[in-house]
Amino acid sequence: MSAGIASAREEALLASVPTGLLIDGAWVPASAGATLDVFDPATGERIATIADASPEDGVRALDAAVAAADGWAATAPRVRGEILRRAFDLLMERRDEVALLMTLEMGKPLAEAQGEVTYGGEFLRWFSEEAVRISGRYGSNPEGTGQMVVSQRPVGPCYLITPWNFPLAMATRKIAPALAAGCTVVVKPAELTPLTTLYVAQLLIEAGVPAGVVNVITTSRSAAVSAPIIADPRLRKLSFTGSTPVGKTLMKQAADNVLRTSMELGGNAPFVVFDDA
Helix, strand or coil: CHHHHCCCCCCHHHHHHHCCEEEEEEEEEECCCCCCEEEECCHHHHHHHEEEEHHHHHHHHHHHHHHHHHHHHHHCHHHHHHHHCCCCCHHCCHHHHHHHHHHHHHCCCHHHHHHHHHHHCCCCCCCCHCCCCCCEEEEEEECCCCCEEECCCCCCCEEEECCCCCCCCHHHHHHHHHHHEEEEEEEEEECCCHHHHHHHHHHHHHHCCCCCCEEEECCHHHHHHHHHHCCCEEEEEEEEEEHHHHHHHHHHHHHHHEEEEEEECCCCCCCCCCCCC
């Protein structure tokens, strides 16, 4: 493929990525009109300019997730599963575009980006199948005086924070189980790699996800935007993948409302590479 054709293909792909915030089913600009630039790490060139959410935008996104929560929780598990399966099918149809987009915004070799599409897509397919397998339990109580019924219910609106290094897989790994369980979400991708998440959110809309069920906020002020969302008593779940220091801060903030939390924390561990590696 010539450089000219590759460039035209890349430009067309980047032009297809939404640049706004996804709030209540609509792509909207940041409330203050702020924007942030996304750069190709291989060249240092700006490849997109997108909305830069304010704390007020974050609360608007949570408002939308809260408003949609009861309706989505009441949606039949089979319907939720079929929507996730359609999202998987759409992702597979556009795997080349998604892989190229990842390579452009975070520098992953194209072969590895293709692998991530396979990896990340499996979360959509797996949880489309699990949506109809939400089990419970029925049995006698310990005293033998009655029967117990244990059923699983959606926890409620979730705030999902994803890292830069796996922009597709970390988004689908968090979004898919939440939607399968009947929860609505607000997703905040990493500032360095937001485009893949925006593209996937558009695929979810095409697959039939109702307005307000999936909301996406992109921002250069993560701490300021996250704080009021986490402090809001309507939020019921926080999922974060990132550094241990940030995870500790988020867990402290989550403690005030006794939020359910899922933390995948890491660091920069030293290691030795020997000559025969």
